Amino acid sequence: MNTDPLTPVLTKRWLSPQSWRISTYEKLEGYTAFRKALAGTPEQLVQLIKDAGLRGRGGAGFPAGVKWSFMPQNEEKPHYLVINADEGEPGTCKDIPLMMADPHSLIEGCIIAAYAMRSHHCFIYVRGEALHCIRRLNAAVREAYDAGYLGRNIIGSGFDLDITVHAGAGAYICGEETALLDSLEGRRGQPRLKPPFPAAAGLYAAPTTVNNVETIASVPFIVNGGADWFRQMGTEKSPGPKIYSISGHVERPGQYEAPLGTTLRELLELCGGMKDGIPLKFWTPGGSSTPLFTAEHLDVPLDFEGAAEAGSMLGTTAVQVFNETVSVPWAVMKWTQFYEHESCGKCTPCREGTYWLAQVLERMVEGRGTEEDIDTLLDVCDNILGRSFCALGDGAVSPITSGIKYFRDEFLALCQDARERNATVPELVGAQQ
Amino acid sequence: MTEHPEVTPTPRPGSRLAEQTHAAADDQVDVMAISPVREEGMLEESTADSPFGPDIVAKAKDLIGRYPQSRSALLPMLHLVQSVQGFVSQEGITFCAEQLDLSEAEVSAVVTFYTMYKRKPCGEHLVSVCTNTLCAALGGDAIYRRLAEHLGEDGRPLGHEEVAGTPGERGSVMLEHAECLAACDLAPVLQVNYEYFDKQTEESAVELVDALRRGEKPQPSRGAPLADFKSVELQLAGFFPEEEDAYRADVDGPSRAVETVRGAQLAADRGWTAPSMPDDAPLPEVEAK
Numbered sequence: 001m002n003t004d005p006l007t008p009v010l011t012k013r014w015l016s017p018q019s020w021r022i023s024t025y026e027k028l029e030g031y032t033a034f035r036k037a038l039a040g041t042p043e044q045l046v047q048l049i050k051d052a053g054l055r056g057r058g059g060a061g062f063p064a065g066v067k068w069s070f071m072p073q074n075e076e077k078p079h080y081l082v083i084n085a086d087e088g089e090p091g092t093c094k095d096i097p098l099m100m101a102d103p104h105s106l107i108e109g110c111i112i113a114a115y116a117m118r119s120h121h122c123f124i125y126v127r128g129e130a131l132h133c134i135r136r137l138n139a140a141v142r143e144a145y146d147a148g149y150l151g152r153n154i155i156g157s158g159f160d161l162d163i164t165v166h167a168g169a170g171a172y173i174c175g176e177e178t179a180l181l182d183s184l185e186g187r188r189g190q191p192r193l194k195p196p197f198p199a200a201a202g203l204y205a206a207p208t209t210v211n212n213v214e215t216i217a218s219v220p221f222i223v224n225g226g227a228d229w230f231r232q233m234g235t236e237k238s239p240g241p242k243i244y245s246i247s248g249h250v251e252r253p254g255q256y257e258a259p260l261g262t263t264l265r266e267l268l269e270l271c272g273g274m275k276d277g278i279p280l281k282f283w284t285p286g287g288s289s290t291p292l293f294t295a296e297h298l299d300v301p302l303d304f305e306g307a308a309e310a311g312s313m314l315g316t317t318a319v320q321v322f323n324e325t326v327s328v329p330w331a332v333m334k335w336t337q338f339y340e341h342e343s344c345g346k347c348t349p350c351r352e353g354t355y356w357l358a359q360v361l362e363r364m365v366e367g368r369g370t371e372e373d374i375d376t377l378l379d380v381c382d383n384i385l386g387r388s389f390c391a392l393g394d395g396a397v398s399p400i401t402s403g404i405k406y407f408r409d410e411f412l413a414l415c416q417d418a419r420e421r422n423a424t425v426p427e428l429v430g431a432q433q
Numbered sequence: 434m435t436e437h438p439e440v441t442p443t444p445r446p447g448s449r450l451a452e453q454t455h456a457a458a459d460d461q462v463d464v465m466a467i468s469p470v471r472e473e474g475m476l477e478e479s480t481a482d483s484p485f486g487p488d489i490v491a492k493a494k495d496l497i498g499r500y501p502q503s504r505s506a507l508l509p510m511l512h513l514v515q516s517v518q519g520f521v522s523q524e525g526i527t528f529c530a531e532q533l534d535l536s537e538a539e540v541s542a543v544v545t546f547y548t549m550y551k552r553k554p555c556g557e558h559l560v561s562v563c564t565n566t567l568c569a570a571l572g573g574d575a576i577y578r579r580l581a582e583h584l585g586e587d588g589r590p591l592g593h594e595e596v597a598g599t600p601g602e603r604g605s606v607m608l609e610h611a612e613c614l615a616a617c618d619l620a621p622v623l624q625v626n627y628e629y630f631d632k633q634t635e636e637s638a639v640e641l642v643d644a645l646r647r648g649e650k651p652q653p654s655r656g657a658p659l660a661d662f663k664s665v666e667l668q669l670a671g672f673f674p675e676e677e678d679a680y681r682a683d684v685d686g687p688s689r690a691v692e693t694v695r696g697a698q699l700a701a702d703r704g705w706t707a708p709s710m711p712d713d714a715p716l717p718e719v720e721a722k
Binding site for chain 2: 003004005006007008009011012014015018020036037040041043044045047048051078087088089090091092093095096097100101121127128129130131132134135136138139164165166167168169170171172183184185186187188189204221223224225226227228229232233241243244245246247248249252253254255256257258270271288318320322326331334335338341342344
């Protein structure tokens with residue numbers, strides 16, 4: 001594709017002063033797409049999003065149009081649209097700046113998506129710690145009601161929609177869509193068994209679609225530009241622009257919106273290279289739940305297929321870059337402590353597994369590990385991966401298995417040091433007075 | 434209602450098996466009166482002087498009205514409880530249970546699941562330091578350790594969710610280590626009452642908590658003018674300042690860091706854009722069902 005290295009679509013308005021106000025949004029083509037959408041039919045919109053090939057931006061990459069098409073045609077029960085704004089995957093920091101800078105793009109996307117799915121109530125479930133987003137969204141929702149873009153008979157179309165902004169209360173697991181629904185129902189945020197999928201029985205057991213913020217905020221642009229325009233960016237199977245959040249040991253970390261399929265080498269060029277010239281050691285393509293990459297993977301196209309073929313996942317395109325000064329076992333231990341803390345406790349492999357993994361890793365990092373610990377870690381990982389209730393367990397093993405795969409020597413060195421120290425320090429147990 | 438022909442005598446508490454006693458406890462029996470644990474207060478009603486006045490009850494009702502099913506109001510209602518007391522007390526649990534017609538156990542189960550509900554009185558401010566991997570590698574761990582030592586007393590560092598000063602008093606600060614706060618491009622970050630303080634150092638963080646301890650309210654890097662934990666909890670419950678100026682000042686508080694717009698700015702500087710949109714892109718033709 002012959003596009004520019006950066007293709008600001010979602011992030012373009014962020015440069016405008018007070019971009020969060022409806023007046024700014026409307027000056028910059030805002031609230032034009034939903035008029036066009038409401039003049040069409042729900043089927044046309046579902047087809048458009050399918051044609052555009054828009055894939056979920058929350059990590060899994062499921063085609064959004066296909067997900068929408070799972071919603072029943074009838075309205076025997078109310079339909080719900082739920083926006084997953086519970087951004088918490090370590091390294092991920094794209095939805096929060098989006099909601100602060102351009103909340104109306106999300107709201108306009110909600111109107112279009114709700115219309116396409118015959119939903120009249122939309123919930124935006126925002127992570128509680130993202131207070132400023134909650135404020136901005138509430139203000140934007142209020143402005144949209146005042147303008148007649150929300151509420152009853154929106155701009156005379158006969159379509160009704162209410163939006164409720166809902167604050168979470170601090171639980172990473174609520175980013176999992178069924179846990180989010182349980183949380184939204186006022187319960188502990190624990191994942192549900194699937195099937196039934198939310199489109200059949202979601203919020204209040206009614207048909208529900210849960211979509212990520214960036215996914216829905218892309219919708220008004222697709223409505224205005226069309227599927228062919230959207231497909232000019234990115235790759236055949238992963239079309240469109242994507243916000244790459246680059247953090248860590250680089251000269252100029254930040255949000256860079258580029259076509260899907262951009263490589264880390266290209267991203268590093270955009271953000272000024274490695275900080276102070278210290279070489280790259282490892283990085284995550286899309287948050288801590290996506291297996292680590294190394295300097296070998298600089299030219300992997302960062303789209304859904306490219307990342308998967310190279311043994312990881314695109315995830316949320318949260319590119320966390322670590323240089324040679326960072327110990328891999330230490331980083332893996334820190335992430336594992338995170339998963340242990342956030343495991344909801346519902347299923348045994350994840351609850352017990354992360355508990356023991358964290359302790360084994362802590363022991364290793366403290367210099368009391370043995371070589372067998374590496375096998376123990378891999379064995380426990382093997383009993384979590386694919387055997388836990390939701391993707392949190394799978395995510396928890398990613399840093400460990402990929403860390404050992406690429407940096408086994410570093411884990412071994414920790415154990416070696418421990419053995420040598422033990423050999424030189426005589427065992428004193430029982431010998432003391 | 435017909436009289437039971439053979440009414441067993443009123444059961445007495447004792448060592449007899451349950452099935453020998455409970456059968457007789459029909460609606461004639463005052464189980465409260467015969468309970469052996471009455472004196473210990475297990476059956477006491479909740480306290481009469483609830484800290485949740487009519488205004489809070491009205492807000493709770495308002496929250497219930499925002500959802501198709503009342504239980505959905507529980508998470509915001511617990512934020513509301515924290516806006517009154519600065520934590521979720523047993524009274525707070527009872528309050529929510531009564532408002533939503535849930536058992537206290539159901540409410541407690543929810544409270545204990547989520548990290549933002551504090552079980553002990555919070556300070557005037559809550560300081561949350563991100564110690565997840567990326568922030569930690571860039572200094573977050575060191576910042577947390579330094580703050581814990583700095584706020585500790587007698588050589589003992591302040592623990593996670595412990596308070597320096599007296600909760601409820603000006604300048605008191607609860608410290609916690611937090612998981613990823615979704616501001617990784619601005620690492621290491623911390624939050625005060627969930628407002629962002631970006632790109633911190635040990636020194637800047639110490640200065641910040643010292644200012645808080647003195648009763649000052651430094652401006653966050655991103656977020657509204659700093660308030661206190663309780664008033665922020667009211668916003669999380671979904672209630673924003675009614676006075677227009679205060680409302681606008683909050684909403685219009687800064688949100689744009691250099692990092693936030695780096696890509697957009699670079700593109701603008703270099704003249705890079707997304708492909709231009711066609712003048713008219715009709716919706717695809719499909720048969721309406």
